[in-house]
Amino acid sequence: YVLRKPWKNQDLVTMIDHLVSAYEREHGGKELVNQLRLANQKFERHEERLIQALDDRTHDLDLAQAELDRIVKQQEALSFRDQLTGLYTHRAFLERLEEECARCRRHPEAFSVLMVAVDGLPSINQEFGYAVGDEYLRRIAKVLGSADPTSRLSDITARYSGEEFVLLLPSTAKPGATTKALKIRESIAHAEFPTERKVTV
Numbered sequence: 365y366v367l368r369k370p371w372k373n374q375d376l377v378t379m380i381d382h383l384v385s386a387y388e389r390e391h392g393g394k395e396l397v398n399q400l401r402l403a404n405q406k407f408e409r410h411e412e413r414l415i416q417a418l419d420d421r422t423h424d425l426d427l428a429q430a431e432l433d434r435i436v437k438q439q440e441a442l443s444f445r446d447q448l449t450g451l452y453t454h455r456a457f458l459e460r461l462e463e464e465c466a467r468c469r470r471h472p473e474a475f476s477v478l479m480v481a482v483d484g485l486p487s488i489n490q491e492f493g494y495a496v497g498d499e500y501l502r503r504i505a506k507v508l509g510s511a512d513p514t515s516r517l518s519d520i521t522a523r524y525s526g527e528e529f530v531l532l533l534p535s536t537a538k539p540g541a542t543t544k545a546l547k548i549r550e551s552i553a554h555a556e557f558p559t560e561r562k563v564t565v
Contacts, residue, residue, distance in 0.1 A: 446523040448498055449505035457522035457530055464534055473534075476541035480508065480529040480548060484563040492559055499558045504565070505529070507551045 444456040452460070464475055482504060489497035501523075508529055509521045520532040531548075533541055552565050 446505075449502055449523050451505050451509055451529070452520060452522035454522060454524055457520060457524065457532065460520045461532055464532060467534075474537040476533040476536045476538065476544075478531040478533065478541055478545050478548070479524070480504075480531070480565050482527040482529075482563050482565055484561070485527050488559070488561055488563070491561075496558050500563060501527075503555055503557055504552060504563070507555050508548060510551075 444453055445451070446453050461477070467473075468475060482501070485497055485500060488500060505521075505523065508531065518534045522530050522532075524530040531544070533544060536544070549565055552563070557563070
């Protein structure tokens with residue numbers, strides 16, 4: 365800024381005021397820029413914390429979902445397995461029977477169903493208690509589910525009700541089912557039970 369002689373005092377005052385104002389504006393602008401920069405850095409740090417918290421929450425939700433999926437699968441598996449005997453449940457048997465019926469409608473072929481009723485179990489429950497009766501059922505289930513020369517992976521053994529079991533034998537006609545039934549009866553007759561009391565099927 366140039367002030368030529370002779371100058372008036374008012375011109376000098378005006379010019380000084382103008383210079384002071386320009387300096388203040390420049391200095392104030394730098395301060396504002398610094399404040400904006402600090403605010404932006406603070407915002408970025410806050411954004412990073414939010415992103416990290418969101419990532420942690422997403423990870424926790426993924427773990428919770430995985431655990432839920434595991435529990436659902438476990439519950440589904442349990443719904444198809446009898447908790448006492450480990451055999452298939454009534455529901456699982458009916459679903460498998462429906463599938464076998466549908467298959468035989470497409471490809472006509474015999475299949476057999478064996479019902480196994482345990483005689484004498486109520487008296488064992490009354491005399492020795494239900495825990496012993498449950499052990500009888502477990503051992504009978506083990507005999508029914510055990511592998512023998514006539515057992516196949518396609519055979520389904522299920523607990524039908526309290527003292528009844530059922531076997532689904534695909535591709536098995538009456539002679540084969542009869543042979544299987546006799547083997548089951550013989551195996552249970554020679555099975556070991558918690559007491560000397562025997563049961564028949």
